[in-house]
Amino acid sequence: MPELRKDPIVKSWVIISTERAKRPHDFARPKTEKVSKFCPFDPGNESTTPPEVMAFRPANTKPDTAGWWIRVVPNKFPALNPNLELKKLGHGIYDSMVGFGAHEIVIETPDHNATLATLDYKQVEEVIWAYRERYNALLRKKGIKYALIFKNYGADAGASLEHSHSQIIATPTVPSRIIEEIEGSKEYYKFRERCIYCDIIQEEKMENTRIVEENEDFIAIEPYASRAPFETWVLPKTHQYDFGQISEKHVKSFANILKNVLLRMRLSLEDPPYNFMIHTGMPSGEGRDYYHWHLEIVPRLTKLAGFEWGSGFYINPTPPEEAAKYLKEVDISKVLQP
């Protein structure tokens, strides 16, 4: 049974995921990359995943058969389990919780070889619709406090299957990074009565040295204090708290900028491994006036993260102004569909 445990000092939570229990010999590093021919996410192999919780498919097709263009299934080795009863427990001086929650996989395309950077805009929109639908559905469950939408792309970013997919983990507690961001924004708001993300967007537009891409509704920037080379944030240009309320128009423009930014990275950085995650407000509504949802992309180009995540101290060898310049200069027009 998975278990959530709280660090008694800094108060962040950890999932101890017994579904994936690893013994020392499981960590032996393979000398060559395993290339598996069978893919559970390919059309025709639907019976090899847990039954789908949602799919975009023609009305005349049955669940868990081919024909879908987006398919959402529970993770076969879930970090958290929706069938447990939420219970908070004390353990000596420590706090824990039963590993209640959910862990779903969004299969972004039936095409085994496609990626978010190469799919057409329409299909990326469908991915965003799937995020929105599952996000809202998961938050309706009793006991769920947050849902993290994220993607690991490439083995070096933690992806264990190469077929293009994202993940959603719904948790009975809010991730510490989100709490820090909400608290940081609150402090700024107290002084200025403005959203710090809105002010950042204004500053970036004025300075115009860290913008990668912009459309009517969204802006993609290299943040001023980028923790890693080519770290990129995508933000809605007007104040928006909740990703779950994203409008139809914004789904379109968000898909557009996301695909373009990923394509720029793919072309200039040779198809880099990356992680992205959506940081959105809490269902409780706390911070509605001062927190601003956004997506953070971190290409995994350097290997320093281990030391850095232990100190909170980052060394970034690429100034964000240079990173923005490189990404902006990439000519993506040739590889986009008309």
Add this chain to the structure above:
Amino acid sequence: MPELRKDPIVKSWVIISTERAKRPHDFARPKTEKVSKFCPFDPGNESTTPPEVMAFRPANTKPDTAGWWIRVVPNKFPALNPNLELKKLGHGIYDSMVGFGAHEIVIETPDHNATLATLDYKQVEEVIWAYRERYNALLRKKGIKYALIFKNYGADAGASLEHSHSQIIATPTVPSRIIEEIEGSKEYYKFRERCIYCDIIQEEKMENTRIVEENEDFIAIEPYASRAPFETWVLPKTHQYDFGQISEKHVKSFANILKNVLLRMRLSLEDPPYNFMIHTGMPSGEGRDYYHWHLEIVPRLTKLAGFEWGSGFYINPTPPEEAAKYLKEVDISKVLQP
């Protein structure tokens, strides 16, 4: 010129390290590992590093010549530079500082093939003495607020040279993780008037399921909310705030437990890559009653850190009780010198 920049939302600092400026093509991933035969840390090659700032060597040998058993040199590509003048600057809504600080390398042995796990106890003691000496020397410099002692072992943990070495980065600001730990300990102290680390040690001794190794002065445990498989903390058993004040007796017992723990990892996890860092109190003395210095070791066995450092949400597939059991059961007696 390196620059420090502050994240305006969560307030952590980032070093933008222009000494190591990287363009997109620098990130092209080599298909095979580069094996370089020349090592600047080998005896005889002293002239290929910046001049030493300290060495343990016989009285009749000259600086920057062979004969040393510990040698400390500035990093050839320093993240921070001691020759800059500390200046705090505003940049629109952002804060920055000139990249003032220091970045030194502790070469732990003249033997190119040795590691901290295989060196004899006496030599590991010498490494700890070097840490202590440079730590105190760096903190005497005006403008330095903290000094982080850390080690990246193995390419997957960020080491770019294989010759056994550690690093010290002295910064004009305190790393955010340290601030979080000090604040967390303070909160606990307010309630109970006890150091949380002292209480953790007591709890762990009582429960006796997560202890890896113990001697008269130190204890090594897998923390209750371990963020990664085989994460291990080494703590002094009595309350101690400042690593810089470590006594001669404790240097001996600290070296002993550190070598033993690393040897256990080496034997049970097939010489894993790892990071370790010493978390110590601040020179200002803030938290003297409730903060407790310790060393954190994180083997780099899983690849999930990228997503996780972006959310503060960790998924650990190995319960710390199991990890402790494996490490404890390793028979290290055969490979230890008598």
